[in-house]
Every structure is written in structure tokens, then in C-alpha cells.
Amino acid sequence: MNVRGRLATLMLSVLSVASVNSAEPGRTIDSCTSVSTAYPLFAHRVLSPIEGVWEMTDGGATVAIVANGSSQRHVTSDYSIVYVCGPDLVIPRGTVIGTAQQGSTNSLYDAVIYKEVTVDGEGLPRLSGPQHFAINITSDDRLALNTYEKGVKINAWRLVPYILRYSVRKVDQRPANLDGMVRIYPSSANAPICL
DSSP states (O other), X not given: OOHHHHHHHHHHHHHHHHSBSOOOTTOBOGGGSSHHHHGGGGTTSOOOTTOEEEEETTTOOEEEEEEBTTOOOSSSOEEEEEEEXXXXXSSOTTEEEEEEEEOSSTTEEEEEEEEXXXXXXXXXXXXXXXXXXXXXXXXXXXXXXXXXXXXXXXXXXXXXXXXHHTSOOOOOOOOGGGOEEEXXXXXXXTOOOOO
């Protein structure tokens, strides 16, 4: 095999390691079972701003966001959100817990993250309770998660007589940008690499 053939074989092996081939939530990725084993997924290629290893601000869970290698998209990319480690021992390490698609800018993404993970009798993760998020990458390498709802809602309060209709209300005064993630690796997606 000549030098070009060896180089092509090496590049194919690096590309196969560097991207996740399936975005199917609930799938387990063996190369994302710890923070140190997730690093090679981001080596030897240019990363998009969302790719990397991130730590959640609310509970300390660590996730990896990796581009999907089998994407059918041409202009925008889609990504897998992989649970690497954290305080929730029910979720197997390396489980794909969500997906993200690039929005109208490089700093805006649309994501679905499953909030309930159970393990069946065979040890396979089962995901339920998808929650939709608008992810915004801030200038200081943080991800701001803003939840939103899609679908149809039925207002059952309309059936209650007028006297009782407004006696119970749900109050949520929590600011929108408290939930998010902080980049662990790489230190910056746009940082130059010096040799």
C-alpha cells in the first residue's frame, strides 16, 4: 500500500472514531463512559461551537455533545447529547440522552433532552419524558438552556364555575437563564492549536 492509501485508511479510522454514527436516544456509546475516554471523539478535526464535554450547572452531571456522522443534512448539522457521568446512578454511562440540531446561527440550537431514564430487566436504558430546549452559546463558552413547549394544551379551568376558576394558579418566577452548562473540554471551540 502506498503512502496515499495509508493516509486515506488513517483518516477513515480517525473519522470513524471522531463522530457518533447514530443519534438514536437510548443507545450506549462505549467511548463516552468517562471524561478521559470522550476526549478522542474531538481530536484531529475542526469542532463546531456546541461540540465538547460540558458540565451541567444544576447537578454536576457531565455530558458530551458530538456531531453525528450519519447526518442526512447538508448545511446544518445534528448532534448527540451523551451522558458521560454524574450523580444519577440509574443512567448508564455513555447513554445518548438527547439530540440537538443547529438553528439559524452558530450559537443557537434546538435540542430534545429526555428527563426520565429507566433501565429495563436486560440492563438497557429506556428514555421517556422528552423536553424541548433552545440552546444558546454565550460569549464565555457557556450553554444557556431555555425550555419551551410544543403541542396542544387543553385548559380544564374553563370547565370550572367562575367562582372557583381563579382560586388556584401556578406561579413560576424563576429566571429563564439559570439552567445551563459550562465547557470542560476543549477549553474553547475556536481556540487555535499551537504545535
